[in-house]
Amino acid sequence: MGQLVEGVWKDEWYDTDSTGGEFKRDTSKFRNWVTADGRAGPTGEGGFAAASGRYYLYVSHACPWAHRTMIFRALKGLEEHIDVSVVHPEMLKEGWEFRTDFDGATGDRQFGLDYLRQVYLKTDPKMSGRVTVPILWDRETGRIVSNESADIIRMFNSAFDAVTGNRDDYWPEALRDRIAEVNDRVYDTVNNGVYKAGFATSQEAYDKAVHPLFDSLDWIEGLLAYHRYLTGDRITEADWRLFTTILRFDAVYHTHFKCNRQRVIDYPNLWAWARELYQWPGVAGTVHADHFTRHYYFSHDMINPNRIIPIGPRIDWTEPHNRG
């Protein structure tokens, strides 16, 4: 675990001393957008027109943020148009590495690099900041387009429609306000909430994160009693953004991040919704539970110094969801 400081790698854990024990997530640095015609998107510069084979993804199968991009790549028929390299699940002193001694860790299939930070340094040799997945890379200009998963899934949702012919829409105009409301709460209290609870280094910081997390799971359980999906009767990006956290919850966050008031399987509506999403065509193939158990239990020395991976839980994601 570490970060780049003016292009130099510094191996250090997150600073929680200056924040009363609270984990504060950095904002993503590269915020350009691929668009259908190359015009600039909501942030950053233009010049990134959608095309088959031009863009490349770097992901970890462990990471819930990167997983969103892999789900959208599958849902939108982008697999043959956007190739991928997968980092090794252990994130140790050198940060994300391209070692291949773990099933499904592909190495860097573009450049043969050893470390993910070298991909960042190719774009900005003096970069300061965290070396995170996912990264969307442009092969034509030889630089990073974006390292923000929320933006990348929006690009995948529509920018490549003329390339793929797939017009499925997970960000429909009529639901955008509601999607934004749900996303805001889910991001702060659930997606990031599990990290805030898990990386807290004071009881106060943990309490401040864990209560809103379970308040939100209770709220979602209520929403799903009335609607099939988070924002109504049609699945949207709000569902997929929540799903990658829920998928890891009982196996990792419940134990490793001390989010143990309840498990997902204790919430009947949430658990059935989660199985439906898991069973959605194309999605199960993006799930690599061995990568996420290995990643979390191995990579956080201060939380699990002996790297013991716990046995459970025994969960059947293929059990019929019986929702209709």
Ligand SMILES: N[C@@H](CCC(=O)N[C@@H](CS)C(=O)NCC(=O)O)C(=O)O
């Ligand atoms: N805002 C980013 C966050 C990505 C992120 O934090 N990824 C984690 C893995 S789950 C990471 O690479 N962390 C490395 C680090 O913080 O040094 C996104 O959503 O794309």
